[in-house]
Amino acid sequence: MTELLSPTLGGAVAGLGVAMPMGAMSVLLLQEAMRHRRTAAAAAAGIAAVDLAYAGLATALGPWVASHVSPIEAWVRLASAAILLTIAAHGLTKSNPAPPAFEERGPGRSPGTPTPPTPSGPAEPPAPPAQPAKAFARYVGLTALNPTTALYFAALTTAQGASLGTGAAGAAFLFGVGAASLLWQQTLVAVGALAGTRISDTTRVWTFRLGYGLVAAYALKIAFPLPTLG
Template identity: 35%
Template sequence: MEDTTTAFAGGLVAGLAVAVPLGAIGVLLLTEGLRHGLPRAWGAAAGVATADALCAVAAVLLGAAAAPLVTGLAPWPAVTGGFVLLAVAARGLVRGLRTPASDALATTASSSGHGRSPGTLRRPATFFALTMVNPATLVYFAAVTTSLDGVVRTLASGAAFVVGVGLASLSWQTLLVAAGSALEGRVGPGVQSLTTLAGNLVVAVLGVVVVADALR
């Protein structure tokens, strides 16, 4: 029981350590909340948390072998992730440059459907994929589980660690989406467009940095 509690606490700490630093995914979650509100954008937070939990599962199952396995693929996972971020940023910039009138038209068109747009259905999968292309998450969790050797060694303690990671990640990602959604409806279309443009520019810069660091 003590090992399970310790593993769960370790998962919470590890999940927050990965989630809290505001990187490209965090910026995108803030933008999602601003553009779509918490109910529609929460799926993006769930997609990120699911990816973090899956990386934790892989780290628990593979243990110390996970880090060298992923590191051996360098630099291509990081390069791929950087280019994916650039593609996402480019798409976001194009959308952010639309006029307020076209935004209103798009909102009207989506609301006249069946309550869920294709974008809403794609949101969790998109953010899941964006998170999974970052190899650093798996390497980090592998290092943590190795340091917890003797604690994360049974099925119960391993599951507790994964649950802790998932809950910590989901809580933080939801907080980011909620922070963005708090501004929804309180700012005009012009300010919202500028915020979206700024967020996607940050993501583009981070994508360039990721690619440059990987190829250095």
């Protein structure tokens, strides 16, 4: 049982690393929660399902790739770590108090959506909430549009091919990814239902930094031991 703890925790860290940066998808989810919590819960499950699907595909292919490049395994790990550090650095450079307009989703979510202008006329009645199944499908589609998440998990699992070579270890890793991502998304739903979209810029910046900080930490973990030139 204890041998599965490490891949489970590793999957949880990977899942939080991809889920926590709070940007466009997170803001949309908060807005959905403010309107209708049940619909938002289905949308959150859609986001987590894409994270899990990308992780599952990468976990299935990663060990196979790693087994065919075993002579240069240390260099593969180093290249994977470089990809992750690039993703983290790119995300951290965007973590500023004034997020830019809607962008594609990064390894977690990209930074923010524009604030709609305040209407000058009478307020329109709120639109009826979408069906939970439709919300799930919509958020699956929105989340899957950006391939960076797939690249993120591919880099992780290729670098750890040997440790995820058994079915039990791979399943534990996927469980950690899915559970952590879903837990974070449902936490956002709860926050949105209680506080609406009144999330401060400072809070958004620090969740963004923490999420990409986890990506950078994971990159350093898989980079060592470094390859030797001898």
